[in-house]
Amino acid sequence: MLDFRFHMNSSILQHINSPEELRKLSLEQLPKLAQELREFIIAIVATKEGHLGASLGVVELTIALHYVFNTPIDNLIWDVGHQAYGHKILTGRKEIFETNRQLNGISGFPKRSESKYDTFGTGHSSTSISAILGMALAAKLDGASEKNHIAVIGDASIASGMAFEALNHAGATDANILIILNDNAIGIDPSVGALKKYLTNVKKGTAKDENIFECLNFDYTGPIDGHDIELVISTLEKLKTKKGPKLLHLITTKGKGLKQAEENQVIYHAPGKFNKETGDLLPKSKEFQPAKYQDVFGHTIVELARHNKKIIGITPAMPTGSSLKFMMQEFPERAFDVGIAEQHAVTLAAGMTTEGYMPFCTIYSTFLQRAYDQVIHDVAIQNLPVIFCLDRAGLVGQDGATHHGLYDIAYLRCIPNLILAVPMNELELRNMMYTAQLGLNHPIVIRYPRGRGVLKEWKVPFEKIEIGKAKKLKNGTKIVVLSIGHIGNMVTDVLHDIEPNEKIGHYNMRFIKPLDSTALKHIFDSYDHIITIEDGCKIGGFGSAIVEFANELSYHKPITVLGIDDKIIEHGTTKELHQITKIDALSFKLKINTILNATK
Structure with a gap:
């Protein structure tokens, strides 16, 4: 055991940089560690923003899993990754956790390239049971059947079709997997559907005689209090020695440990910045902002x-x-x-x-x-x-x-x-x-x-829009910009500041399918250079559609396609990512000026 005889007056968490160090603690020290881990998550998310409630709800479970199982030798998957903040902190990322979701920082979700403890990336829900079953079956083929394979999935995620497909398959195997159902009756919004009602009846002891998971050939345990850390640990220790498909049903409270997060679970799923002492959300700017x-x-x-x-x-x-x-x-x-x-x-x-x-x-x-x-x-x-x-x-x-x-x-x-x-x-x-x-x-x-528009007034009488009809925003003589969607507002602002302005035209295409062929024929007949811009991938995107149109009608004008290159774009603010992908105002202005200079 680590010598933490002084732990009542000092931090335990500051000494924990890996699950190996966590496992040296005594059972008596774990409740204090849970409290410190909650406080650490709250303090960081209060200033840096992120997903709060889900991770607060699984603090005891997170500690227990790494305490009982030999991670990363034993595989652990979090589904969905909103609940993995505590996992990240305990697996060597405490010192850099303040970079969570920041540009060039750690991801807000589990990510294989980030840590050996992140065995599978989980940004979308309901994939964990399929993935953990795949790992368990592979281990069996490799002769490593003693390895444990654990997936933590929420009650909202387990109701998804893919999760049931995996349960159906897993129950017909002897794979050594443990599915932990984190039942808190809410995903981002409150959980819905017949399965939610069934799980509620299980918790109240009023469910019908047959247990749905036992009928699927899972060794079912629960429901138990997911915040009783000693009970969770002792239960996991028992399940650790059992073979075959197992399911542990845990009852937790999303937002546990922060009063406002417990009482306002939808808002505090990802609350933005808040006061870490009181939990109160920070006041929003009173300046006018367009509608989302x-x-x-x-x-x-x-x-x-x-x-x-x-x-x-x-x-x-x-x-x-x-x-x-x-x-x-x-x-x-x-x-x-x-x-x-x-x-x-x-x-x-x-x-x-x-x-x-x-x-x-x-x-x-x-x-x-x-x-x-x-x-x-x-x-x-x-x-x-x-x-x-x-x-x-x-x-x-x-x-x-x-x-x-x-x-x-x-x-x-x-x-x-x-x-x-x-x-x-x-x-x-x-x-x-x-x-x-x-x-x-x-x-x-x-x-x-995602995000806000640009108008002060938009609740005006409706007008029918002709399907497939573009809208000319500005006349030009040499270069024309074809924009699609919200990014066209940036184009309008940039063109207003460029000289000589009269050389550049601008069309808001509005429809990618069908394209406005009449407008496009006029454009290709009237301009020397066409620029397309979009906030999507260039391969197969809007610009590709314009290139295909030009090819079909044998137009040979140069076309510059601006959009997202063929690579994975990681996390950062939208503004930062627009700059990186060169569809921001400055990059666009430089591109326009380069083409203008080339046509002189």
């Missing part, structure tokens, strides 16, 4: 739904993040949170469309990736006019590589029957939504970014 695009969506769908009783709202577990919460409050019978189930959300919307309803399926760009087959098979092939409102498109900032919405233009543009619309500001988002619910013959995706 998500709120423009949320308020607009409510306004439309008041007049169109066929409008339905659907989101996979993001009612607050997408602002569908506004419709859920006013029209609860017509707004559905389906849980972490993107595939189901898309096909549910398709089914409702066949019965004459107009579902707005609001989903983050990075999460629509999880339902790609459904977009093709269930929506596009049948040409069902589902309205997809694609939030968090483009670079999203500090959530990093797993959450950037960089690929949606490329992966959607190739799908037949799909309309792809990109508003430049709040008013265009509003009018695109209005136009979509007037009745279309095709499915439509309306793509918009």
Whole structure:
């Protein structure tokens, strides 16, 4: 044992830089370590921001897992990685934890390239059981069946289809895996669905005779108090010696140890900056700020739904993040949170469309990736006019590589029957939504970014937008910029400051599919150099579409494509990432001036 006889007056955490050091502590010292670990997380997140509540809820479990198991020899996966802050601190990253989610700092999620203790990257949910089963089966093939394989998954994440697919497979094997169900009745928003009700009944002792996990051939233990560290450790010690698939059901409180985080679990999932002593959120600036695009969506769908009783709202577990919460409050019978189930959300919307309803399926760009087959098979092939409102498109900032919405233009543009619309500001988002619910013959995706728009007034009367029609913003004679989406506002500002200004034209294309072929023919006939700019990947993106158009019509004008290069973009503020990827105002201005000088 480490000699911490003085521990009542000094920090234990300051001496812990690895699980090996953690395992030298006595059981009596662990509650104090848990308190210090909570305080450490709170202090850093209060000033640096990040995901708070999830990690506070698993402090005892984190300590217990590394105390009982021989990590990293024993594999440990956190699903989803919001809850892994304590894990990172105890596995050698305490001194650099203040760089969490900062540019060139450590990731906010587990990341294999960052630490040998991060056995699998988990930015999206519900992947852990499949991954840990793969590791366990591989270990068996290697003759290392004594190794332990542990996955920690939340009750919201285990309700996802992929998790059930993995449970179904795992229960039919003799793989040495332990699934720890961290049951706190909330993901980002409160958990939903029949499984949540079942788990609630288990906790109350009113569940039906059969246990769903035992029926799937798991050795079930629980539910137990996930904050009783001695009980958690003794339970893990027993399970450690058992072979085959096991499931431990833990009851925890998200935000444990910070009163406000326990009482306001949605807000304190990722609260921004707050007072570490009181827990109070820091006051926001009173200066005018434009509306967030998500709120423009949320308020607009409510306004439309008041007049169109066929409008339905659907989101996979993001009612607050997408602002569908506004419709859920006013029209609860017509707004559905389906849980972490993107595939189901898309096909549910398709089914409702066949019965004459107009579902707005609001989903983050990075999460629509999880339902790609459904977009093709269930929506596009049948040409069902589902309205997809694609939030968090483009670079999203500090959530990093797993959450950037960089690929949606490329992966959607190739799908037949799909309309792809990109508003430049709040008013265009509003009018695109209005136009979509007037009745279309095709499915439509309306793509918009995370963050705020640019307008002071956007709640004005609706106007129909002609599908596939670009908008000329500025005349020019030599160079023309074709922008798509919010980034066009930056283009407008830069062009206003460039001399000679009259040489440069600017079009807000608004639609990537269908392209405005009439406008493009005029553009290629009138300008010497075309520049495209987008906040998505260049391969297969908007610029690629313009190059393809030029090739098909045998235009030979030079085309400069600005966007995200073929590489993974890590975390940082959106401003920093725009600079790194050279789609910020300064980089754009330098590119324009370079081309201008070359044409003189």
